[in-house]
Amino acid sequence: MSRIALLAVLIYFIILTGVGTLNGTVLSLALPLVVYLLAGLWRGPEKLDLSAERILSSERVKPGEKVTVSLTVTNHGGALGEILIHDPLPVFLEVVEGSNDRLVRLPAHGSISWSYTLQGRRGFHLFHKLEVNAEDGFGLVVKRKSLPTSGQLVVLPPVARIRRIAIRPRQTRVYSGLIPAHQGGAGIEFFGLREYQAGDSPHHINWRASARQGNALFSNEYEQERVADVGIVLDGRSEVNYLKGNLSLFEDSVIAAMSVASALLSESNRVGLLIYGDRARWTSPGYGKRQRERILQSLAMARTGESQNFRSLFIPHRMFPANSQIIIISPLHADDLPVIAQLKVSGYQVMVISPDPVSFEASRLEDRKSLKLSARIARLEREIMLRRLRGFGIQVVNWNTSTPFEQAARTSLSRPVTFLRAMQSGRGGRG
Amino acid sequence: MTRRAIYVSIFIGAAILVFGMATQGHPIPAIGIALLGLAWMVAHKRRIRWVASPAFAIFVVISAASIWGGIASWMALTCVMFSLAAWDLALFVQRLEMTSEPTDRKIMERTHFTQLGFVIGLSLLGVFAITLIRINLTFGGAVILALLGVWGISSLVYRLRRHEDDIDL
Numbered sequence: 001m002s003r004i005a006l007l008a009v010l011i012y013f014i015i016l017t018g019v020g021t022l023n024g025t026v027l028s029l030a031l032p033l034v035v036y037l038l039a040g041l042w043r044g045p046e047k048l049d050l051s052a053e054r055i056l057s058s059e060r061v062k063p064g065e066k067v068t069v070s071l072t073v074t075n076h077g078g079a080l081g082e083i084l085i086h087d088p089l090p091v092f093l094e095v096v097e098g099s100n101d102r103l104v105r106l107p108a109h110g111s112i113s114w115s116y117t118l119q120g121r122r123g124f125h126l127f128h129k130l131e132v133n134a135e136d137g138f139g140l141v142v143k144r145k146s147l148p149t150s151g152q153l154v155v156l157p158p159v160a161r162i163r164r165i166a167i168r169p170r171q172t173r174v175y176s177g178l179i180p181a182h183q184g185g186a187g188i189e190f191f192g193l194r195e196y197q198a199g200d201s202p203h204h205i206n207w208r209a210s211a212r213q214g215n216a217l218f219s220n221e222y223e224q225e226r227v228a229d230v231g232i233v234l235d236g237r238s239e240v241n242y243l244k245g246n247l248s249l250f251e252d253s254v255i256a257a258m259s260v261a262s263a264l265l266s267e268s269n270r271v272g273l274l275i276y277g278d279r280a281r282w283t284s285p286g287y288g289k290r291q292r293e294r295i296l297q298s299l300a301m302a303r304t305g306e307s308q309n310f311r312s313l314f315i316p317h318r319m320f321p322a323n324s325q326i327i328i329i330s331p332l333h334a335d336d337l338p339v340i341a342q343l344k345v346s347g348y349q350v351m352v353i354s355p356d357p358v359s360f361e362a363s364r365l366e367d368r369k370s371l372k373l374s375a376r377i378a379r380l381e382r383e384i385m386l387r388r389l390r391g392f393g394i395q396v397v398n399w400n401t402s403t404p405f406e407q408a409a410r411t412s413l414s415r416p417v418t419f420l421r422a423m424q425s426g427r428g429g430r431g
Numbered sequence: 432m433t434r435r436a437i438y439v440s441i442f443i444g445a446a447i448l449v450f451g452m453a454t455q456g457h458p459i460p461a462i463g464i465a466l467l468g469l470a471w472m473v474a475h476k477r478r479i480r481w482v483a484s485p486a487f488a489i490f491v492v493i494s495a496a497s498i499w500g501g502i503a504s505w506m507a508l509t510c511v512m513f514s515l516a517a518w519d520l521a522l523f524v525q526r527l528e529m530t531s532e533p534t535d536r537k538i539m540e541r542t543h544f545t546q547l548g549f550v551i552g553l554s555l556l557g558v559f560a561i562t563l564i565r566i567n568l569t570f571g572g573a574v575i576l577a578l579l580g581v582w583g584i585s586s587l588v589y590r591l592r593r594h595e596d597d598i599d600l
Contacts, residue, residue: 022570033515
């Protein structure tokens with residue numbers, strides 16, 4: 001019940017009781033309440049003629065970085081006794097210093113300025129208004145006004161520093177880079193032998209092979225290293241990212257996507273991004289720092305969505321050319337396997353980085369035997385799914401998110417998959 | 432200051448009614464009123480906000496009822512005025528707490544107390560005037576007067592609400 005209504009009910013009660021019993025003393029009890037109501041009307045706030053300005057100390061910050069919001073409210077009208085100014089914060093932002101509410105007095109044509117500090121989670125946060133509540137002295141009459149303000153804050157995703165990601169796409173671009181191009185030429189890694197040609201450096205002559213043949217000279221050929229086209233597909237489907245208890249793996253996937261993109265761009269590759277959430281959001285491929293910024297912006301705004309599976313996923317060759325490298329970052333679902341295998345069949349070199357939902361959820365489960373057994377079954381099912389993927393010739397990184405991505409990438413992504421397989425089989429042989 | 436004023440208001444409002452009832456030979460209602468006042472104070476201390484409005488309403492009703500219990504009219508009126516003050520200050524404190532950095536806090540408190548003092552002073556003046564004026568009314572006249580009062584209050588409330596509804600969001 002509002003304050004005015006409560007007062008009105010009490011006044012009616014007193015009047016009716018007083019008149020009903022013909023008791024003037026009872027009637028007199030209504031007087032303070034009536035005077036109080038009249039005072040509220042008399043002191044009611046006038047028309048609100050206010051404007052507001054907002055300045056953010058930074059519009060682009062890393063997660064955990066603090067941002068100072070400075071607000072100035074100017075009164076263009078008459079004096080205001082008590083006004084409560086509230087700055088509604090976008091979700092996922094929190095005040096860490098100061099307050100986003102302020103109760104102030106504003107003289108005629110006066111202004112008030114204050115600031116507070118906030119920090120928040122990854123995302124694109126838009127500030128668009130200030131809410132003002134002006135009241136009479138007794139809080140009986142409240143006038144509300146929204147003051148339009150501008151302001152936006154982008155909290156960027158964290159980036160893990162990865163030195164190298166070993167990829168081997170079937171096709172590379174013409175510019176020199178760091179990706180082995182399956183072609184002989186200038187490089188570091190040995191590629192093959194060919195007959196000596198005029199102009200070859202004497203350092204490249206393979207004397208042993210030449211001596212074995214006797215009548216000709218042979219030169220070592222090295223594998224050319226070039227830049228490649230890489231397409232990163234970030235799976236933003238709520239179905240696979242959200243687990244029981246509203247736990248989400250999506251933030252981990254975003255970190256992985258940004259770290260991979262950053263590492264590949266630093267090696268001069270052409271990188272594009274597809275965020276597959278409620279719909280496909282593309283960041284067309286590009287090179288260098290500018291592309292890194294574009295991907296950073298896209299990932300800052302990435303949200304999960306309700307797409308059901310990868311079946312509707314269509315990759316135009318304009319975005320990710322045929323025979324290029326595709327890196328899918330997804331917790332994965334058994335239904336996704338055919339689609340991923342189809343990409344491989346279409347000629348793409350596919351790598352899957354999969355944040356492990358089973359370990360993620362299992363680490364938060366109670367210590368009960370039945371739950372442990374369920375987790376073990378789920379783990380086995382996932383292992384079978386990943387093996388099937390590997391069977392298609394797809395490189396799969398099963399990332400336990402309790403390990404920092406930097407560390408996981410160093411172990412599983414920094415060397416070619418053939419080398420890692422050889423290491424694993426060697427270890428198996430010894431064991 | 433405001434917090435202390437709330438406790439003082441509740442205490443005076445309840446104490447005066449307890450005293451009146453006790454002196455008129457109604458110890459059980461007096462104990463009930465004392466307990467009610469105590470409960471209001473405890474609720475305020477524990478920041479249970481919603482208690483203020485029902486407590487205020489109960490005190491007003493009890494004040495009206497206590498007139499038939501034989502207590503002096505000034506006692507009932509004092510109880511109503513101090514309950515009103517406590518109820519008003521409870522909301523005012525809440526508003527002051529809504530900001531962690533209340534600028535001009537003291538000025539606001541001073542202004543508010545002045546306004547409240549003005550309301551109480553004016554009420555007392557009105558009551559004093561009423562005690563001087565004596566009119567004998569028939570039942571019909573009283574009913575017309577009551578209807579006039581209800582109409583007046585209704586139009587006042589309507590004006591206040593209309594003032595409030597002028598929201599620009």
